[in-house]
Amino acid sequence: MTGIVHFTTFLMTGILLNLTPGNDTIFILTKSIGQGRKAGIMSALGIGTGSVIHTLLAALGLSVIIAKSILLFNIIKYAGAAYLLYIGYKMLIDRSQLNTNMAVKNGRANYLKIYRDAIITNVLNPKVALFFIAFLPQFIDPAVKNTVLPFLLLGLTFITTGMIWCLVLAIFAAAIFSRLKNNTAVSNYINKICGLALVALGIKVAFATQK
Numbered sequence: 001m002t003g004i005v006h007f008t009t010f011l012m013t014g015i016l017l018n019l020t021p022g023n024d025t026i027f028i029l030t031k032s033i034g035q036g037r038k039a040g041i042m043s044a045l046g047i048g049t050g051s052v053i054h055t056l057l058a059a060l061g062l063s064v065i066i067a068k069s070i071l072l073f074n075i076i077k078y079a080g081a082a083y084l085l086y087i088g089y090k091m092l093i094d095r096s097q098l099n100t101n102m103a104v105k106n107g108r109a110n111y112l113k114i115y116r117d118a119i120i121t122n123v124l125n126p127k128v129a130l131f132f133i134a135f136l137p138q139f140i141d142p143a144v145k146n147t148v149l150p151f152l153l154l155g156l157t158f159i160t161t162g163m164i165w166c167l168v169l170a171i172f173a174a175a176i177f178s179r180l181k182n183n184t185a186v187s188n189y190i191n192k193i194c195g196l197a198l199v200a201l202g203i204k205v206a207f208a209t210q211k
Helices: 007-019 023-035 037-059 062-068 070-093 100-105 107-123 126-139 148-180 184-206
Strands: none
Touching: 007 126, 007 148, 023 037, 023 107, 023 148, 023 184, 037 107, 037 126, 037 148, 070 107, 070 184, 126 148
């Protein structure tokens, strides 16, 4: 009735894929360790929101255009890479992020920015779009004419299991930060390491291919 086949297989495969470290995992870890639990949670929510957008695009067939257009793929890829490089660079030079008290006072603005950054980095990753249009159709009944509903159901299921894992990851990673935040020297190193990780992630995205 829903147009979905082998749902149990999809669920188990989706969970295993979510547990596999990837770009989103690196982004969440850098925010959780570098800026605390709330930052990690907001980044996880942002990644989830970006995945919802990818699901909608895949359901409407727009992601197919990205898959078939080398030019569009490259435009999105380099835009995403540039944004990650920018965020990483800001973390490397912005010492104000090391002040935990300031982060609390200006928490709302900072967390909204982290949420926005997570959405943008996820949406501007063409690999995510290609994943949705390559993985989800395998569990949709070929006889179904309207694939929008099964696409949405499968996408939301995958996002839900992924969000659970990302939130757990963010909370546990932030525990490291909570023990080290009062050590200025260590915090400074953590901030620079996280910045370098985002720069490396940006470079990785820049060299991504459609295959």
